[in-house]
Amino acid sequence: MAEIQSLETRQAFGRAAREQAKRSLHAKVGNVDRDPVELLQQNSAGRVEALVPLRYGRMSVSPFTFFRGSAILQAHDLAETVNTGIVFPICGDAHLMNFGGFATPERQLVFDLNDFDEVAPGPWEWDLKRLTASLAIAGEHMGIGRGPVSDFVATAVHEYCDRMREYSQYSTLDLWHEIVTFERMIENAESDEGRRLLLKAREKAATRTNESMLAKMAAEQEGRWVLQDAPPALFHPGGPNSLLGEHEAWSNTHAWQNKLDAAFNAYLGTLAPERRALLGQFALQDVAFKVVGVGSVGTFCLVLLLIDSHGKPLFLQVKEARESVIARYFTSDVPAHQGQRVVAGQRLLQAASDAFLGWTTGPAKRNFYFRQLRDMKISAEVERMSNTVLQGYARLCGWALARAHAKASGKAVEIAAYVGNGDRLADALTEYAFACAAQNEKDYDTFMHACRSGKLEARSDEDMAADFRV
Known part of the structure; x- marks a missing residue:
């Protein structure tokens, strides 16, 4: 010690x-x-x-x-x-x-x-x-x-x-x-x-809760909740309103679904066991690309809509983590995984962090971190x-x-x-x-x-x- x-x-x-x-x-x-x-x-x-x-x-x-x-x-x-x-x-x-x-x-x-x-x-x-x-x-x-x-x-x-x-x-x-x-x-x-x-x-x-967002961002279709496109801020990656290039191959929904499943499972491994159990009570309904902020525009950012057995929602944001500008201009040791860098730093600096904060590697080897999209955030x-x-x-x-x-x-x-x-x-x-x-x-x-x-x-x-x- x-x-x-x-x-x-x-x-x-x-x-x-x-x-x-x-x-x-x-x-x-x-x-x-x-x-x-x-x-x-x-x-x-x-x-x-x-x-x-x-x-x-x-x-x-x-x-x-x-x-x-x-x-x-x-x-x-x-x-x-x-x-x-x-x-x-x-x-x-x-x-x-x-x-x-x-x-x-x-x-x-x-x-x-x-x-x-x-x-x-x-x-x-x-x-x-x-x-x-x-x-x-x-x-x-x-x-x-x-x-x-x-x-x-x-x-x-x-x-x-x-x-x-x-x-x-x-x-x-x-x-x-x-x-x-x-x-x-x-x-x-x-x-x-x-x-x-x-x-x-x-x-x-x-x-400003998960439940208040449901009616604003999604609609129920044939017993399943679907996020509503509102381009350029929100769109389905493989849909007709997508702004992603063809090289991203989002149109191959099945292939990308498998990659996203693997990325989500890797994210679960970064959570404490009780948080994994909590997420296990939700089912994924839909995934869309969401543009946020000013400096983050253009980075890969997804929103996941999950629903529990009572029909209550949970919105998770999956945000790309890129090299920090601080690390670029001030030499220091940082985690090789950029999502882990963000999560570790947030947990250290904040007094209390999001219960669903974690990280993963996504398609094309991009680094991501997870958090709630909105939880009384103002x-x-x-x-x-x-x-x-x-x-x-x-x-x-x-x-x-x-x-x-x-x-x-x-x-x-x-x-x-x-x-x-x-x-x-x-x-x-x-x-x-x-x-x-x-x-x-x-x-x-x-x-x-x-x-x-x-x-x-x-x-x-x-x-x-x-x-x-x-």
């Missing part, structure tokens, strides 16, 4: 990290000597060809949606900045829209990180930089002045530092069991408006927030990120010693956030020029849906 170091030794290590990574140096945006379009094209390689224009179309909506879909650019830029040397599995894409509410297996509604496609070992500050940059970019997109945006960023950083100092006092087991529930958030809300929105979000979450409507609410949301994100990092790393003592009272780090990251926002604007302009010139094809959901209307 590992030798336990004293708290004094760990604190000294954290303070010593300031020598190799002065906190003021976190203001540097990094190496921006690159072609953003070329990197995005590299990141699109291997995706469903017909869906890449939709990915670019969703990214083209605003500088903020562009930032959400271009994690590869920030990872590239940060690779040549100083880092603290305190490394552990980080989220890798901790922008403000990748936090949200969902139900634990015990049916508690919690607030936490909820996207782990890019999870990999990396410097903890990369996650905090992505969060602060997203606050600056979203704030500028919403037309909020520089002063309030600075407050949002500083609030997130100070909350992160304050919580990390708090967690540095927790015992190992107390920290492992720490969870940010909606009840705690409501109690800690600093404005009546924020408290009302949290109560409303809790009510909304209660309606996300923030950032663009509709007032300044007061957005500042409160920044605080919640800082809290949730600190909890995730403290649990995953076991290094809350070291990080707390490094950040100190948080003032210097907040100043540096505020400068960084605005610099990153300015660079993102330049990259967005370059990207939009490539779309307008025809170098990249960008299409909206509405444009692509029109292709299927009679």
Whole structure:
């Protein structure tokens, strides 16, 4: 077993990290000597060809949606900045829209990180930089002045530092069991408006269940539930609305069914025995391809509809896992299986993870992970927030990120010693956030020029849906 170091030794290590990574140096945006379009094209390689224009179309909506879909650019830029040397599995894409509410297996509604496609070992500050940059970019997109945006960023950083100092006092087991529930958030809300929105979000979450999706996404036909095509967002891989190329051979339903059966059985092997027994009480009804998010568009993503003997549904999402952009630009050991990388990272960072979280290898040797498609999942409507609410949301994100990092790393003592009272780090990251926002604007302009010139094809959901209307 590992030798336990004293708290004094760990604190000294954290303070010593300031020598190799002065906190003021976190203001540097990094190496921006690159072609953003070329990197995005590299990141699109291997995706469903017909869906890449939709990915670019969703990214083209605003500088903020562009930032959400271009994690590869920030990872590239940060690779040549100083880092603290305190490394552990980080989220890798901790922008403000990748936090949200969902139900634990015990049916508690919690607030936490909820996207782990890019999870990999990396410097903890990369996650905090992505969060602060997203606050600056979203704030500028919403037309909020520089002063309030600075407050949002500083609030997130100070909350992160304050919580990390708090967690540095927790015992190992107390920290492992720490969870940010909606009840705690409501109690800690600093404005009546924020408290009302949290109560409303809790009510909304209660309606976002597997059962509520059934009537919206499927119809019963001859005693069997069938998912309803709604291209480009949802379609049957081998059906007339499919956007998959002929080389994928989805039209050979029997051959692919056998491959999917094998992949599902391999997934079951990654679950605990009681979870396998639970899934054994459901029967598969239908499988469809579902396009989700912004950055994930074009990756292989399926939705499985299962039904129990009472006619109640379970929707499972099967999402392709590709190489993490963090692993690409920060060398470290990661599992060879990308789905296992995502699942292991999610289980480590989240306070409580999906009961059906697991991984498998699918057809064409693609790596996948499983999770529920919707289980009281809710996300923030950032663009509709007032300044007061957005500042409160920044605080919640800082809290949730600190909890995730403290649990995953076991290094809350070291990080707390490094950040100190948080003032210097907040100043540096505020400068960084605005610099990153300015660079993102330049990259967005370059990207939009490539779309307008025809170098990249960008299409909206509405444009692509029109292709299927009679």
